[in-house]
Amino acid sequence: MCCLSIECQIFIKKIIMKTLKDMTFFERFEADILCGKKVITIRDESESHYQVGSVVDVSTFETGRYFCQLRILSVEPIAFSSLDEDHAKQENMTLPELKSVIQNIYPGIERLFVITYERLA
Numbered sequence: 001m002c003c004l005s006i007e008c009q010i011f012i013k014k015i016i017m018k019t020l021k022d023m024t025f026f027e028r029f030e031a032d033i034l035c036g037k038k039v040i041t042i043r044d045e046s047e048s049h050y051q052v053g054s055v056v057d058v059s060t061f062e063t064g065r066y067f068c069q070l071r072i073l074s075v076e077p078i079a080f081s082s083l084d085e086d087h088a089k090q091e092n093m094t095l096p097e098l099k100s101v102i103q104n105i106y107p108g109i110e111r112l113f114v115i116t117y118e119r120l121a
Ligand SMILES: CC(=O)Nc1ccn([C@@H]2O[C@H](CO)[C@@H](O)[C@H]2O)c(=O)n1
Pocket: 024, 025, 026, 029, 040, 041, 042, 043, 061, 091, 101, 102, 105
């Protein structure tokens, strides 16, 4: 039995549902996303819940500033060791750059997910 009021439970559920539909990016990637040079993101398991076909509101990680909406096209598992030039190209980076960025964000994590998206106007 939950001791919170029904209003409180609904409020918490709304926050959770909104959080699951949001995505954040580091500010330095905003320009590449907006001009279509960066068409994937690579995330760990905690961010692998995005539903294919859903539309997510995107904001900056640093300040929470909204900057676009993306439609999720696919969510596929990928091992860190299997990342290749094709992934790097879709990130608008070289492969060593991409691996270094990911190692900084997700140190020691092998099990990752490639999320492909399209920007909505
Ligand atoms: C802010 C936040 O919550 N998390 C992340 C996680 C990842 N990324 C970018 O996705 C690609 C592969 O990981 C690279 O381009 C990353 O820098 C990001 O911008 N923000």
